[in-house]
Amino acid sequence: MGKDGSAVYLTTRLDDFINWGRKNALWPLPFGTSCCGIEMMASLAADYDMARFGAEAMRFSPRQADLLIVAGIIVSKMAPVLRNVYDQMADPKWVMSFGACASSGGIFNVYSVTQGIDTVIPVDVYVPGCPPAPEGVLHALMRLQDRVARGDTHSQRRIAAAARGEKTTSGLIIN
Amino acid sequence: MDIRTPVATSYGDWLQKFEETWKSQIAKLTAKFGSAIEETRMPVAFATDVPIVYVKAEKIVEVLSFVKTDPDFVYDLLSDLTAIDEMPAEPRFEVVYNLFSYSKPCRMRFKVRVSEGQDVPTLTGVWKGANWAEREVFDMFGIKFRGHPDLRRILMDVRWEGHPLRKDYPLRGYQIFPTAMPVDPTLLED
Numbered sequence: 001m002g003k004d005g006s007a008v009y010l011t012t013r014l015d016d017f018i019n020w021g022r023k024n025a026l027w028p029l030p031f032g033t034s035c036c037g038i039e040m041m042a043s044l045a046a047d048y049d050m051a052r053f054g055a056e057a058m059r060f061s062p063r064q065a066d067l068l069i070v071a072g073i074i075v076s077k078m079a080p081v082l083r084n085v086y087d088q089m090a091d092p093k094w095v096m097s098f099g100a101c102a103s104s105g106g107i108f109n110v111y112s113v114t115q116g117i118d119t120v121i122p123v124d125v126y127v128p129g130c131p132p133a134p135e136g137v138l139h140a141l142m143r144l145q146d147r148v149a150r151g152d153t154h155s156q157r158r159i160a161a162a163a164r165g166e167k168t169t170s171g172l173i174i175n
Numbered sequence: 176m177d178i179r180t181p182v183a184t185s186y187g188d189w190l191q192k193f194e195e196t197w198k199s200q201i202a203k204l205t206a207k208f209g210s211a212i213e214e215t216r217m218p219v220a221f222a223t224d225v226p227i228v229y230v231k232a233e234k235i236v237e238v239l240s241f242v243k244t245d246p247d248f249v250y251d252l253l254s255d256l257t258a259i260d261e262m263p264a265e266p267r268f269e270v271v272y273n274l275f276s277y278s279k280p281c282r283m284r285f286k287v288r289v290s291e292g293q294d295v296p297t298l299t300g301v302w303k304g305a306n307w308a309e310r311e312v313f314d315m316f317g318i319k320f321r322g323h324p325d326l327r328r329i330l331m332d333v334r335w336e337g338h339p340l341r342k343d344y345p346l347r348g349y350q351i352f353p354t355a356m357p358v359d360p361t362l363l364e365d
Contacts, residue, residue, distance in 0.1 A: 077332055080355040111339050111348045119351065 015151065022066075022092065023148040026055040026141070029065035031085065033072030036099035036131040040071045043134035053141050062088040067144075068121075071098035071131075073106065074114045086121040092155040094148065096140055097123045100130045122154035189225070190218055193281040197226045200248055200283070204228065208238055213288070225282045232287045232295050239272060239285060240301045250274035250283055256298065256308035258316045262342035266290035268318055272298070294319040315340035332356050 002008045012020075028050075032040055044050050044058070059065040062085045074082055086095070097117055100106035103126045105115035117123060124147060127140040147153050151160065197217070205212050211234035216227040230238050242248040255273040272285040289295055297320040298305035309320045310329040317338035320326060328335065332352055337344050 076349065076351055077356070079351055080353065083353070084355065110346055111344070111350070114351065115349065 016149070019149050019151055019156075023145040024054040025057075026053075026067040026094070026144070026148075027057045027059050027065045028055055028067040028069050028096075029059055029062055029085070029089070031068060031070045031072075031082065033070075033074060033078065034101065036071035036101070039131040039134060040069060040098060040137065043137040048134040048138060050138065050141065053138065053145065055141055062086075063090065065089060066093050068093065068095045069098055070095065070102045070117050073101040073108060074117050074120070075112050076114055077112075079114045079117075079120045082117060083120050091159060092153070094125075094144060094153055094155060095121055095123045096137075096144065097126045098137070098140075099127060099132055103128065106130060124153045124155075189281070193279070196279060196281060197283070200242075201226060201228065203247060204238070204242070207241070208234060211238065223284070225284050227284045227286055229286050229288065232289060232293065235270075235272075235285070235287050236296045236298060236301060239274075239298060242274065242283070242285075243301060248276065249278050250276045252277060253298070253302040253304055253308075254282070256305055256312065258312045258318055260316060260340065260342045266293070268316060270295055270312065270318060289318055294321045296321050297323040299323060314338065317341065333359075 030037065030040060032038075042048060044056065050056050055067065062068075066089065068086060068089060070082065086093070095117075097103045101108060101113070102117050103123075105113050107130075109115070114120060125140045125144045127136050129136050132140075144153075148156070151157070201215050201217075205215070208230075211231045213229040213231060215229070216223055218224055218226065221227070228238075242250045252275040253272065254275045255271070257271050257273075259269045259271060261267060261269060266288040268289040268291075270287045270289055272287075273282065274285065275282050287295055295318060297309060299309070299322075306324065307329060309323055310326060312318050313320065313323075313326055314328045314330050315338055327333075331339065332350070333356055334352055335350055337348065339348065
């Protein structure tokens with residue numbers, strides 16, 4: 001609608017329009033297993049306020065969320081649980097690997113810790129840091145929004161490939 | 176400087192408070208159990224803060240139930256039960272029992288030397304709390320406890336191969352399982 005109330009048109013592709021909606025309404029599922037979870041809470045709270053980016057609706061059920069924020073160490077016994085949670089989320093879904101431990105195992109290069117969650121689930125955006133500052137989370141969130149808008153995430157590529165009738169892969173480094 | 180060089184320390188005021196108690200207790204133990212007590216180590220002479228008593232594996236339950244109940248000892252709390260792998264040494268493992276007495280109040284440490292494949296009598300008959308601690312020692316070191324009511328892995332996945340806190344277990348011996356740990360159906364029934 002124009003400023004004087006007259007009708008104005010905006011032409012776009014339907015896909016872009018849907019992705020525009022998706023990127024501005026990310027519903028995160030907090031998977032905070034250790035100290036990074038505290039920093040994630042800080043980025044949600046008043047000072048940093050993730051609501052500015054439309055990602056404040058935390059959902060603790062994987063069925064209602066589309067952004068999985070893995071914040072913390074994933075020990076090898078937790079890895080199948082994480083995979084389960086990811087599988088239970090409805091497509092399209094996105095994963096943020098929050099902090100050094102989730103991204104690479106961090107300082108815990110031992111038998112009991114998964115060396116990066118990308119060995120278990122496909123990850124769209126990594127946030128380095130131990131723990132990352134809330135600014136890092138917001139930066140990662142904006143990069144993720146860019147990628148969602150372009151349709152350039154694991155989940156969207158998988159859906160697009162399936163729509164073209166191609167055989168899809170799990171997107172994992174180690175399956 | 177060799178990092179193993181003992182550093183002079185006062186160990187707080189433990190020694191002033193309990194040295195006499197410990198000495199009389201160890202004298203009583205050696206008089207009662209004789210050859211079952213392999214060795215005793217007192218603080219300062221050895222780098223330790225509480226006395227360490229090495230006991231023969233066969234006699235450990237008898238000794239510990241004695242120090243739990245005898246009025247001169249009354250070490251009524253099993254504060255920790257764990258193990259150490261001293262791999263080049265033989266026997267290889269040491270099972271460690273840390274005891275605490277509420278009434279004195281002081282601590283004492285008992286150890287049992289175990290070689291590979293040898294089992295240790297379970298302590299669950301004396302302290303029920305030893306149950307899970309012994310399961311953890313079994314899980315991490317592979318030391319078997321004879322007579323334990325339920326000797327299963329407690330921390331690691333049931334499909335895990337090897338015992339990760341052994342010195343010869345590779346530090347980066349990752350084992351990632353794609354599916355969640357299978358549950359023994361008999362455990363789900365009451």
